[in-house]
Amino acid sequence: MASPRGNCETLGYFGIITKLIMKIDVGHVAKLANISLSKGEQFKFEKQLSEILSYVEKLKEVNTKNVETTSQVTGLENVTREDETKPSLSQEEVLSNSKSTHNGLFKVKAILDQ
Amino acid sequence: MNLNQLTIKQAQEGLKNEKFSSVELTKACLEQIKKLNPQINAFITVCEDSVLHEAKKADDLASQGETLEAKPLLGIPIALKDLFSTKGIKTTAGSKVLENYIPPYDATVVKKLKDAGAVIIGKTNLDAWAHGSSGENSDFGPTKNPWNTEYVPGGSSSGSAAALTADMCLASTGTDTGGSVRLPASFCNVVGLKPTYGRVSRYGIIAMASSLDSIGHFTKTVEDSAILLNITAGHDDFDATTPGVDVQNYTKNLNNEVKGIKIGVPKEYVTKGLDKNVQTRFEQALKILERLGAIIEEVSLPHTEYGNAAYYIIQPSEASSNLARYDGIRYGNDRSYFGDEAKRRIMLGTYTLSAGYYDAYYKKAMQVRTLIKKDFNEAFKKIDAIVTPVSPTPPWKIGEKINDPLKMYLSDIFTVTANLAGIPGLSVPMGFVNELPVGMQILGPQFSEGLLFQIGYAFEQETNWYKMKSKL
Numbered sequence: 001m002a003s004p005r006g007n008c009e010t011l012g013y014f015g016i017i018t019k020l021i022m023k024i025d026v027g028h029v030a031k032l033a034n035i036s037l038s039k040g041e042q043f044k045f046e047k048q049l050s051e052i053l054s055y056v057e058k059l060k061e062v063n064t065k066n067v068e069t070t071s072q073v074t075g076l077e078n079v080t081r082e083d084e085t086k087p088s089l090s091q092e093e094v095l096s097n098s099k100s101t102h103n104g105l106f107k108v109k110a111i112l113d114q
Numbered sequence: 115m116n117l118n119q120l121t122i123k124q125a126q127e128g129l130k131n132e133k134f135s136s137v138e139l140t141k142a143c144l145e146q147i148k149k150l151n152p153q154i155n156a157f158i159t160v161c162e163d164s165v166l167h168e169a170k171k172a173d174d175l176a177s178q179g180e181t182l183e184a185k186p187l188l189g190i191p192i193a194l195k196d197l198f199s200t201k202g203i204k205t206t207a208g209s210k211v212l213e214n215y216i217p218p219y220d221a222t223v224v225k226k227l228k229d230a231g232a233v234i235i236g237k238t239n240l241d242a243w244a245h246g247s248s249g250e251n252s253d254f255g256p257t258k259n260p261w262n263t264e265y266v267p268g269g270s271s272s273g274s275a276a277a278l279t280a281d282m283c284l285a286s287t288g289t290d291t292g293g294s295v296r297l298p299a300s301f302c303n304v305v306g307l308k309p310t311y312g313r314v315s316r317y318g319i320i321a322m323a324s325s326l327d328s329i330g331h332f333t334k335t336v337e338d339s340a341i342l343l344n345i346t347a348g349h350d351d352f353d354a355t356t357p358g359v360d361v362q363n364y365t366k367n368l369n370n371e372v373k374g375i376k377i378g379v380p381k382e383y384v385t386k387g388l389d390k391n392v393q394t395r396f397e398q399a400l401k402i403l404e405r406l407g408a409i410i411e412e413v414s415l416p417h418t419e420y421g422n423a424a425y426y427i428i429q430p431s432e433a434s435s436n437l438a439r440y441d442g443i444r445y446g447n448d449r450s451y452f453g454d455e456a457k458r459r460i461m462l463g464t465y466t467l468s469a470g471y472y473d474a475y476y477k478k479a480m481q482v483r484t485l486i487k488k489d490f491n492e493a494f495k496k497i498d499a500i501v502t503p504v505s506p507t508p509p510w511k512i513g514e515k516i517n518d519p520l521k522m523y524l525s526d527i528f529t530v531t532a533n534l535a536g537i538p539g540l541s542v543p544m545g546f547v548n549e550l551p552v553g554m555q556i557l558g559p560q561f562s563e564g565l566l567f568q569i570g571y572a573f574e575q576e577t578n579w580y581k582m583k584s585k586l
Binding site for chain 2: 024026030033041048049053056058059060062064068069073074075079081093094096097100106108
């Protein structure tokens with residue numbers, strides 16, 4: 001199925017015409033997510049993600065006026081502990097899986113010049 | 115019967131009565147792995163040396179008088195889904211990003227199992243980052259269904275279910291975020307438990323979607339499942355989402371009769387593209403429950419059709435946040451090592467959480483989640499438990515859905531609502547369709563695992579599906 005550039009596409013789907021209302025800007029999202037994509041991948045994911053988004057748009061049918069959000073189901077609130085230090089991992093253990101360390105620290109690329 | 119074919123209960127008795135040793139039991143499992151794993155690909159890591167060492171220590175402890183009360187799993191070989199951090203043992207999450215990652219600590223559940231005497235036989239294969247329903251998204255090759263190796267074993271805990279049904283271990287662990295224990299259990303003729311959210315600690319288990327992840331396990335029988343939950347359940351200081359609810363003895367009331375228990379069948383589940391053969395098996399299962407004395411009633415869960423859409427917004431959103439830590443700095447390879455499905459879900463989640471789209475997608479999904487939870491709460495006022503088929507179809511062929519992500523997501527249609535509501539679900543074998551296993555799930559209110567075991571046990575003992583073995 002050809003995928004023309006533009007804000008809307010129509011797909012024949014089981015005899016019902018489905019309009020893809022949202023077309024995801026994969027290049028922008030990939031940048032936000034710090035994921036690099038080839039041009040081919042961008043095209044492939046654009047199509048797949050747009051189909052998925054089209055499916056989840058279904059939620060628009062649900063009347064959620066005055067409905068609270070549920071972000072977690074335990075009902076727990078303000079779970080705290082005493083502010084006391086306790087044994088944890090050693091510095092050596094913490095650094096043990098890193099490819100780049102220096103003087104007992106994680107070494108990263110510079111983000112500030114000079 | 116070979117030692118590796120035993121249940122935990124049978125092995126406990128055999129070890130206690132010195133019919134065999136843990137070393138012999140473990141060797142039987144290792145031999146089965148050597149024989150079948152090349153074909154099934156259930157394991158990413160087999161801990162051959164360390165497990166025999168642990169088994170020997172278990173035998174020594176037993177001969178020194180260590181009791182079943184103190185260490186119920188003494189000498190029992192258990193496999194762990196490769197999301198469970200194991201100190202000193204490679205833990206990959208099924209992804210090339212972590213192909214060389216060696217955790218410096220054990221997950222709480224791993225510690226609990228070891229403290230109970232279990233010996234860790236290996237780390238099982240899975241869809242990378244638990245992103246999948248078939249096992250085909252593993253960066254280390256798909257796991258095959260031991261009942262027919264051209265078919266999927268279900269996912270994402272594919273290796274754990276396959277290893278158990280092929281008698282490579284006596285139990286295995288898994289995670290269930292949208293069905294990832296119940297689905298592979300149903301496709302592999304084993305018992306799979308998704309506990310109440312927060313019943314079992316998530317500490318040290320590589321996170322997928324933090325408000326949905328449930329830490330479960332696979333066993334050959336319902337009794338074994340109860341034995342394991344006795345060990346893994348409980349509040350953990352390291353996991354702030356574990357309520358301080360008491361852990362009852364889950365094996366105590368297994369034998370209680372099912373007579374008079376009200377079981378609801380949601381009318382929305384029986385129409386949604388349910389395969390005719392699966393429907394037949396399910397109706398037969400209902401007749402058996404009725405014969406056992408349960409009262410079957412139709413109930414309605416009106417928002418069922420929106421569960422999958424809500425799930426596939428909430429889960430990728432939370433996963434995109436959880437996977438942000440994999441930048442190759444403190445551990446692992448950089449983000450170019452992510453597979454396709456991981457990239458898809460990260461991008462989907464990033465989009466639905468981004469400015470301008472958060473309200474339309476994530477907030478809306480969280481509101482629908484409230485409605486889905488309310489549906490269950492209302493239903494549980496009238497009935498004690500709910501049963502449904504686990505999957506709308508029997509296991510599908512490897513490769514059949516892999517090029518259509520949305521088609522793959524639709525396999526979760528019956529399982530995701532339990533995760534959204536945070537309620538427990540027990541998957542038990544309910545027979546075969548074209549010689550492939552299918553399962554039934556029993557759902558209950560939060561912290562009702564005891565009731566689920568009771569119903570499951572009665573059904574299991576009446577049907578004996580668990581006694582069937584694959585031809586391998």
